[in-house]
Amino acid sequence: LGWNVPYDFNESDFRVCYALLNTYLTKQIENSDEQIPWNTLRYLVGEVHYGGRVTDSYDRRILTTYMEEYFGDFLFDDSQEFFFYHDQKVRYGTPQANGDRDDYASFIDKLPLLSGPEVFGLHSNAEIDYLTNASAALLNNLVELQPRTAAGGGGATREEIMMTVAVDVSEKIPVIFDLPKMKKMMHTPTPTQVVLLQELVHWNNLLSTMTLTLKDLKRALNGEVGMSNILEEISTALFNGRLPPSWSKLTPQTEKTLGAWMDMFLRRQTQYAAWCEEGIDPFVMWLSGLHIPATYLAAVVQTTCRLKKWALDKSTLYTKVTKMV
Numbered sequence: 001l002g003w004n005v006p007y008d009f010n011e012s013d014f015r016v017c018y019a020l021l022n023t024y025l026t027k028q029i030e031n032s033d034e035q036i037p038w039n040t041l042r043y044l045v046g047e048v049h050y051g052g053r054v055t056d057s058y059d060r061r062i063l064t065t066y067m068e069e070y071f072g073d074f075l076f077d078d079s080q081e082f083f084f085y086h087d088q089k090v091r092y093g094t095p096q097a098n099g100d101r102d103d104y105a106s107f108i109d110k111l112p113l114l115s116g117p118e119v120f121g122l123h124s125n126a127e128i129d130y131l132t133n134a135s136a137a138l139l140n141n142l143v144e145l146q147p148r149t150a151a152g153g154g155g156a157t158r159e160e161i162m163m164t165v166a167v168d169v170s171e172k173i174p175v176i177f178d179l180p181k182m183k184k185m186m187h188t189p190t191p192t193q194v195v196l197l198q199e200l201v202h203w204n205n206l207l208s209t210m211t212l213t214l215k216d217l218k219r220a221l222n223g224e225v226g227m228s229n230i231l232e233e234i235s236t237a238l239f240n241g242r243l244p245p246s247w248s249k250l251t252p253q254t255e256k257t258l259g260a261w262m263d264m265f266l267r268r269q270t271q272y273a274a275w276c277e278e279g280i281d282p283f284v285m286w287l288s289g290l291h292i293p294a295t296y297l298a299a300v301v302q303t304t305c306r307l308k309k310w311a312l313d314k315s316t317l318y319t320k321v322t323k324m325v
Contacts, residue, residue, distance in 0.1 A: 001117075001122060001126050001129060001130060002062070002120070002126070003056070003059050003062075004056045005055060005056045005059060007053045007054060007059075008053065009053065013050060013053075016049055017045050017049050017050070020044055021045075024036075024040070036073070038071050038073070041071055042071050045067065045071075046063050046064060046066070046067035050063060076094070081093060082094060084119070085118065085119045085121075087118070090112055090119075092111070092119060095107040117130075140242075143240045146240075159221050161239055162217070162221060162238050162239050163218065165238045165239070165258075166214050166217050166218055166238060169238075170211070170214045170215075170218075172262065173207055173210055173211055174269050174273075176208060177200045177203070177204055179200055179201065179204070182197065183197065190299075190303060191298075191299035191300075191306075192300065192303055194299065195295050196272075196275055198295065199272065199291050199292075199296075200272065200276075202292075203272060203291070205250055206247065206251055209250055210247060213234055213244070213247075214234075216228075216231055217231050217234055217235060217238075220235075221235075230246055233245055233246065238258065241257050241258045241259065243256065243257070243258055243261050251291075252288075252290075252291060264289070267289060271285075271286055271289050281303075297317060300317070301315055301316070301317060
């Protein structure tokens with residue numbers, strides 16, 4: 001939470017930075033240095049260990065702000081006590097210097113066991129998001145713990161269910177688009193037609209992957225070939241009603257279940273087919289059905305600038321809310 005891009009921060013990052021701080025502070029005491037190397041610590045922690053994973057410019061700005069906010073001599077300013085966070089109920093500060101072990105232990109014991117999102121600089125709604133994600137992860141783990149062998153009694157077996165789902169999905173996969181033929185028909189493509197061709201490249205890649213993996217899965221379920229790790233992931237996802245990981249890599253990020261995703265899949269196919277058949281830009285575009293909506297919006301601006309003879313660098317999009325009767 002709190003980042004534009006999810007990053008794989010883990011316990012080892014914390015342990016490495018903890019050891020780094022311990023090494024530099026210990027060396028500062030042993031060498032009797034008056035100044036703590038804050039700039040070096042900021043760089044190693046914020047730019048190398050944690051910052052090495054950050055790719056978004058705004059996330060990097062947040063990380064840099066954290067380093068400036070919490071690394072400095074102001075932590076030990078006697079004239080103005082420093083607090084990481086404080087309110088009427090709790091005060092997250094620093095313990096008094098030159099205390100003994102009991103003083104530090106007493107200070108830690110006074111801290112609450114549970115910390116709210118405000119302590120980390122987040123909105124109170126962040127806790128709702130966190131609990132929602134934790135609940136979803138718990139339910140997904142329970143689904144994964146389902147027995148993989150059929151219990152006694154009637155009903156379809158696990159393999160029969162997976163075969164049924166695989167056949168049903170296979171029947172809904174359309175034929176891939178003939179891109180070379182479309183390029184010949186377009187002659188000199190417009191910016192939006194270039195976007196269409198790019199979208200169809202991603203779409204054909206998804207269709208080919210789905211067709212190939214489902215074909216191999218059906219052969220594996222029939223005992224014709226061995227069950228690889230990828231086929232095992234696909235079979236488990238189909239049985240649990242989730243989108244297989246090998247497919248989700250080729251489609252816009254989504255949290256939909258397999259059934260809801262297939263509905264969106266068919267709607268995307270309908271939009272692409274209508275766009276190709278008409279040969280002109282649709283009057284209404286379902287942006288969520290595109291692989292990269294930003295490229296289409298940029299193409300719309302470019303096409304309009306060509307038509308109106310406007311300067312491209314001085315043109316932009318704006319949203320106007322209308323009332324539908």
